[in-house]
Amino acid sequence: MAGYATRVRADIARWREIGLIDPATAEALMRDVAANERASLSFGSILAMMAALLFGAAILIFVAANWEAFPRLLRVAALFAVILAGYVGGAVLKKRDHAVIGEALWIVAAAAFGGSIALVGQMYHLSGDEASALVTWCAGTALAAIALRSSPLTVAAVGIADAWLVLK
Template sequence: MAGYATRVKADIARWREAGLIDPATAEALTRDVAANERASLSFGSILAMMAALLFGAAILIFVAANWEAIPRLARVVALFAVIAAGYVGGAVMKTRDHAAIGEALWIVAAAAFGGSIALIGQIYHLSGDEASALVTWCAGAALAAVALRSNPLTVAAVGIADAWLFLKGFDFFGRAEFLHFFIVMAIVLFAVSFWTRSQASRHLIILSVLFYLVLLVGDYDTLRIAVPLLIGSALLFAAAVFAGDPIDRILQLGGRLPLHALLGFLTGIAMIQFELADESTYASGFAVASIVALSGIVAAIMLAGRESRGLRWLAYAGFAFELAIIYSVTLQSMLDTAGFFLAAALLLGILALVIIRVEKRMRAAAHTGAAA
């Protein structure tokens, strides 16, 4: 699929051939697009990152073997040598215009840091648990990301924080309290992502917060979590649609805030529907929640679907999920299922007719204004 810069250059050429812009303007626009085009990852860069991840995994597995045949001091010195070589070597490669290799070496160093935490704890029988080790590893990766202003290291720090959230949330560490500390980690890493210019980290953090809220349902009443998430996501979606440019300049999400807001809305309404699905099939609560879900999906497509293919696909997936859950909950009565689908079809059909007529009038008014 062609990238943004490629499509813009094709549009510039088409505008020039159509006489909409003169050759000098077309050349200036092409130069500006080329100057601001982000360099894509080459195949070699991707292989370098994959090699770094594999090498880091090898270090961690080697540490897990506990190096019984190697003296303690030699083990510690070897790990710290790998850390130093990774960070220093990566910096040298970055200065020599080998950015991908430099970032890969930094990933290796961050993995070696995590391995050193486990090894030193094993050797010297230090107090603490795996959860604390992950937090320390995350902090180390985040500090390295700040010092080196590294996008991949920021993503790695977020990934380590997500690993802590997953393991802690599913009781791998035998937690007695809930993992509210993740919110602190998310806020700090979100702030770090602006310094390191890591848009990918911000997207990952938002998805991680949604996962955190899903885990929160296990300890709290579902509606206490789902209803605020639903309302907050709807308000955030409205703000992203009607005041998108100022908000995106602040959050720097590449215009994808509506996509995250829609995902939050669908997550919240799914929580509510699962909670109400245990009630009687004839209870009105589930029906109301389903109508809200379908209406929200339609509104999302109407307001932001034209500009975002990803949002459209998410809305279609949400619509399919709604059909599946409505059918499964009302399976006891096929007549109720058919009646609900018929009412929903009529409602969506009426909305479609209204939208089509409004869009035709808007296009006609635009053409009239252009002709005048």
């Protein structure tokens, strides 16, 4: 769904094409729209982020509940597939002007990454504690937030860091 600024830009371009406004006025209006555009926090975006968190939790619960039924290679492949699909799908959707859903997919991918750390550690009997797993999860999420310039991923990384602080 296109935002207000996107719709106004399309209207300005249409008005210019049909001759309602001259090119100078169109350029001035475009500059004004760009200067006053803001990223708003809507109820829909909050709902999408909550849904992404719950969907990520559902994936992790499903995998954990059926962990023994899957062969090891399928387990690892499925975890990597969820992570890859979340990050790539989110980037594609964000590029197609569906920023909220794209960011929500990135949250799902980050949640799957955190679950993957724990589940792979359990599967291969890796030594370590919860605190080191949280640090790794936080670092991966922070790296994704920097690479993708994502505010929700930044908030998630800070939340994971807070969980590490509470654990320590």
